[in-house]
Amino acid sequence: MSEKVLKLAGRRPILLGLIIMATITIGLLFSGWLAPTPGRAQNGGGNPSSANENTNCPNYTYTTNTTCPSITNGMSLAPMIFCVKFGDPLPDPSWASNPPGATPGSVVITTTETCSNVVTSATNAITYGFGWFYGGPGKPTAPTPGTYTSPSIWGHVVSSDTNDCPSPADVNLGQVTWHVINTTPTSSSATIDFGPFIHGMEAVLKEIPAGCSFSDPGGLTFTKTIKTTPICCSDGSVAAEIERSGSLSASVGGSCSTPSYPLPITLGICQVQLTASGTISLDASLKSTSTSCPNDPPGYYCLVPSVTFTATGSISLSVFSQSLFFVTGAISGGGAWSGSWCYSNLDDSPDPHSKPFKLCYNDITLTGSYTLLNGLTKAISITLVNGSCP
């Protein structure tokens, strides 16, 4: 505590000097050292009257009027809760937005020379200085992540003139809490299976010719990486920053062929070989960051993949016809999946904002031509699979 007082006093050395000098001067006056001698006074008078001679002169009387400072704004510290990254020093609070203050005080000493009735006065200002300190055993150290609480903090007022205005008593300002966090992120992952998209394509292709054999391209999964990092929120509380990421760009396909597809042409049902293939183009990326701080609404994030489906293929004569010169043609069509997967930022649980996936596709058509023995060429336009959009 004495250290604090000295600290305060040290901030006003002139004031302290004045106080010491005033005290010495007053003491000397009272002791008569500095009192003017009658002879000297008379000598300085010029025309002294014998009637006025007084061996007690000069004589002084003193009055003191003390006005102590008045505290106008109490002491309070802020913030009292800290979130600190492990390894960083524990910060201290500081005065709140309205720092403590006090009206100026003073000591007025009035001196009256009773012989001449000459009155003089001297004013000494009195101020309060404010400070605070941790109570014993002092500010803690934080060797490991965790929560630490300080001892009580005491607000201290130091008067510049403790004789006339003693310092007010210390005030308990509360305790500080430090949350020391380890910001090393932790990661986890979750997968999303794109198998249903592939099987959707397979189902469409299988509508083309009966007996079509489909080579399943196999599963395809999207890996969602979830990185969780402890963070400090603006209010000093500890929360987690959750970053989800992942990307997938791929093209997968399956094919389907039938050795004998009945193609109606003018000569009858012509058996042709039809080869169809489907390709899925996948493009999905995710980048989402959220926190669990109290001021951040939990919200949700969505994965909206771009999934398109393209059908291609060709046609050729499988059974030689003695009237059909050749057949050419191509299969075309396609569509896209639309929908999204949404999850809660809070716990990655499915969110109702998800939109169910659906496949919409155009007609899958066979367009081409066939040429008869006599050169007559006829265009072909056959819908192999009717478009659909549920």
Add this chain to the structure above:
Amino acid sequence: MKYINILIWCAALGVASNVAALDVFPTFEKYQILYAIPTNTPGCLSDPKYLVGTNLIYKLNGQIFSNPIEGHIQTIAEGFSGNTDETSPWKTLTEVLAAYQHGSPENETRAFYDDTSTNFLKMVYGNDQMKARYQTMTGSITGMQAVMGFDYSGAYLAEVKLEYKNGSHVVMPYYFVLNANSYKLCAFQDTNTSPMFTNIGLYLNK
């Protein structure tokens, strides 16, 4: 008229071996035809515009041969002289059959095609493999029979039954264009995707 032709044809057949050749051709005429195709014909393409009950009714301007004799195309063996004035599709078709039976030589084939068919002929005769295939295919045709004909896409479409050496047959459309009173075969590229063409063929080949 039809019956007179039949009689002439029968007479020609009867004396073919000892009498001088006599070119005989199916009568060429046109009249309104309402041609009904049952929708249950195998492979029948949907054509809602012409659907009446369970039939597709196509209104045609042409002719139908009611029996094989009326539409018979004379062969060389049957006395065809080899040349016609090509004033009817059937006369030109008779030349076509004759060319087929001659092994489809290029000059003879080019003679009954119109000028727009050069690409097809170039494709056929410009490549030995294609030429051989074409000649093999045409050479296997032993006879023809006109089944019906009608105006189609600004020209005339003849549905002709082709008879093959192996005993099989197929009805194939032949597209004829009229050039200066002469019907020429045309390697027409029909981009019309209307089902009528296919449905008529499917019905005739069922």
